[in-house]
Amino acid sequence: MKCINCGVEVDVDDNFCYKCGHWTANGYKYLQDYSNVKKIENGTVYKHNKKLNNLIVLFSLGVVIFTGMLLIRGSDLFAPFFYVKKQITNLINGYNTSIIKVDNIYNNIPINSYEEARDFINKDFLKQSILCDNKNKLLQIETDIENQNDIASVTFCDMNYDEVLKIQEVINKMFNLFPSTKGALTNITITNAASNTEYIAYFQPMHQFVNINNDIKEYNKVNKTQILLNSYYYLNNDLLSNSITNVVGENFYVKNATWESAIAHEIGHYITFAAYLKEKNIDNITYVTEENEEKINELVKEFDQGSFAKNILNTALNNYNIKYSKNLNLNDFAKTISNYAATLDKNNNLLCEETIAEAIHDYYLNGSNMQNSSREIVYTLKNYLR
Amino acid sequence: MKKCLNCQKEIKDNDKYCRNCGCLIEKNSHYILVNILTILVTIAIIILIILFIASYMLSR
Numbered sequence: 001m002k003c004i005n006c007g008v009e010v011d012v013d014d015n016f017c018y019k020c021g022h023w024t025a026n027g028y029k030y031l032q033d034y035s036n037v038k039k040i041e042n043g044t045v046y047k048h049n050k051k052l053n054n055l056i057v058l059f060s061l062g063v064v065i066f067t068g069m070l071l072i073r074g075s076d077l078f079a080p081f082f083y084v085k086k087q088i089t090n091l092i093n094g095y096n097t098s099i100i101k102v103d104n105i106y107n108n109i110p111i112n113s114y115e116e117a118r119d120f121i122n123k124d125f126l127k128q129s130i131l132c133d134n135k136n137k138l139l140q141i142e143t144d145i146e147n148q149n150d151i152a153s154v155t156f157c158d159m160n161y162d163e164v165l166k167i168q169e170v171i172n173k174m175f176n177l178f179p180s181t182k183g184a185l186t187n188i189t190i191t192n193a194a195s196n197t198e199y200i201a202y203f204q205p206m207h208q209f210v211n212i213n214n215d216i217k218e219y220n221k222v223n224k225t226q227i228l229l230n231s232y233y234y235l236n237n238d239l240l241s242n243s244i245t246n247v248v249g250e251n252f253y254v255k256n257a258t259w260e261s262a263i264a265h266e267i268g269h270y271i272t273f274a275a276y277l278k279e280k281n282i283d284n285i286t287y288v289t290e291e292n293e294e295k296i297n298e299l300v301k302e303f304d305q306g307s308f309a310k311n312i313l314n315t316a317l318n319n320y321n322i323k324y325s326k327n328l329n330l331n332d333f334a335k336t337i338s339n340y341a342a343t344l345d346k347n348n349n350l351l352c353e354e355t356i357a358e359a360i361h362d363y364y365l366n367g368s369n370m371q372n373s374s375r376e377i378v379y380t381l382k383n384y385l386r
Numbered sequence: 387m388k389k390c391l392n393c394q395k396e397i398k399d400n401d402k403y404c405r406n407c408g409c410l411i412e413k414n415s416h417y418i419l420v421n422i423l424t425i426l427v428t429i430a431i432i433i434l435i436i437l438f439i440a441s442y443m444l445s446r
Contacts, residue, residue: 010405011405014405014406015405015406015407015408016403016404016405016406016407016408017403017405018397018398018400018401018402018403018404018405019402019403020402020403021402021403021408021410023408027408039393039407040392040393040407040408040409043391043392043393043407043409044391044392045390045391045392045407045409045410045412046392046409048391048417048420051420051421051424052420054424055420055423055424055427058424058427058428058431059423059427061431062427062430062431062434065431065434065435066434069434069437069438072438073438073441073442076441076444076445077437077438077441078437078441079440079441079444079445080436080437080440080441080444081437083440083444133444136445
């Protein structure tokens, strides 16, 4: 007997063609009996075909749900993944770490103005900040600090809100004390130091950021002048809830030093740098062009050598000795401020920039009750900033 | 001799359809795959819903 559909030879008692599945004459009679139809429909394959249909419907539903959720939440939809990843990293390290990286490097980016340079710095951190836990709450504070103090980017990702409020006070007060220094600082950022105890906070006058591997004739470059907060301290309330002297020791910093005022010390470094730039008739080192590249590199190199800081100290020391009828040398002068102010380098030379930063720290914390030595340093510095 | 998964009647090696019930003869792996995919897609949808709710909680 042949199949009426495809013509292949089939057996007489076959109900269906084995090749095309069409019913045969015998199969026609078989299907007249409804109980046979029910038997087929109750078979495993038919049930499985229903499962396949369900799978297709489920998958389509999944796509629709995912698309809808993505439209509603945007990139925030994936925030829990990054939160869990962060928690796992913190668990492995044994302390909270920051997701913000300050050492991203970009090449082949067209930057054609100072405003574009600052905008790029801001966008680099903004892009990373979408993964922060409490970004909505901190965003207003960060934006206020940026606008009030002319800083391109302020990022306190994952920091405690109350702690951030205290730091906001420090920053605002410092720039109120030294208003003419605004504009050269590009960012204040919470990040991970190379090691836990490398620094509490750190001022970096120049970090080459954009187009560092490009020819200056083809691409302008961007530098960051930044203050970094070590996440090991500022993201870990176990440490922050104790006095800073528990970490650095008694009498290391000036009297009354706190975790927040340590940032005033770093801003002190920045203020020294700002005074130096003003002395050299340059507003900032952020936007680097063919015209100013060499000058900027030389300036920063000279600043790092410390002669500017030493000049300030020598002037202040001279004024101090005259005013108070003393005959102190630089080291003794520095010791009147704090132990940190009297830090020596490996060649036993005074680290003058630390002395100045501590003097400013003293000025911030103690105002008119600061040490006389701090007062002379601050007066000298302010003369440079006129 | 293989049996049809639907009606358990014997099928020959070269048969594409069961001669008794007319069902398309598939490999076992096909059915296993559908079962696994169904479970995976269901889990994925549940995860999506949890993700959606968690993203709101984190943004507070």
